[in-house]
Amino acid sequence: MANDPRSAFIQALKCASSCIEKSYFHPLVASLPEDPPLQMWRERVYCYELYHQLRMILPQETKNGVMLFGEMDKKSHPLIHHGTIPDFLYHRPGKSGYRNNVAIIEVKSIQRMREHLAICRSIETLQDTQHQLHYQISLLYIFGDQDADTEKWIRDKIIQEQKGNAPFHVLWHQHVGKPAVWVCQCSCHANGAYDCMSPSER
Template structure:
């Protein structure tokens, strides 16, 4: 598969992602609790998104969707210092280095967004795209707090500057799922 075909497959995945986010209901987007207002719970959201993606992708997509794939036993990634990572979602062909397609990191963009966690996610996305040859990195933020988007943008800009990486990061895109039962939308890194 050439790079053009892989980019087409990544585009098809993004279409599936948009449709899948439209199916994530309120109880998975923001978890009801017995003692307070509903709260963002990343694992709950990720598992439901994974479920909705699997329903849409099916078995004929040509790539496999994996959730939190532990990379500890991967010798090639040890050399790249990526062996202690477990990306939120991977779209790839397990066992085929040339079958790496999309890496997805997911964060809720509420008032408590942790800038250290954002830097770790950005580093992971950047290194998987640059060194592990994934075609696309997706940083998916979910939640209604637009201020969270601004904080992530600022953190990304500062991290790139510190690391000597051109901003915005090549082949790492920012997406926002602003509310339940709505499609995800691409948002610019600068804005």
């Protein structure tokens, strides 16, 4: 892996995403007896498998003590003054500050990206955590697909719902057996204008 912990983590994340099987990516859900099973996007199912695959790839603890954690209960935490925590945190436990806090991830299915409240909460969670705990990189991680021009739709949706000014990156896991891809980097300019720049625009 690369020496930069952010790059190393993103590479591990892409590799882990390519290992997620269809039964976790788009699981079957029981329906009425006379109907066939349904396929539905399930964020918890996906997150648990993504966590497992990441743990298989990442070292249990880096030489600097950085470790991967799932969504942690931060009640009574002296540094956190909001009630939501991202789905994944990659940091040095017991320490604070930019050098110790590498990455945070919010996971959303493509279906829930359609919900105004869901996407607003995810962006706010990333931005609030970034402001208070100073993580090196924030990631909005989307999985699933739809028939339309999904990549453009994702970018337009984020711009439409954006609040705050902390930058974050967007990754999208579109297909089983393929790695997640980087869609854009989102940031706010001094004049309040908001951009989601794709790799080709950078």
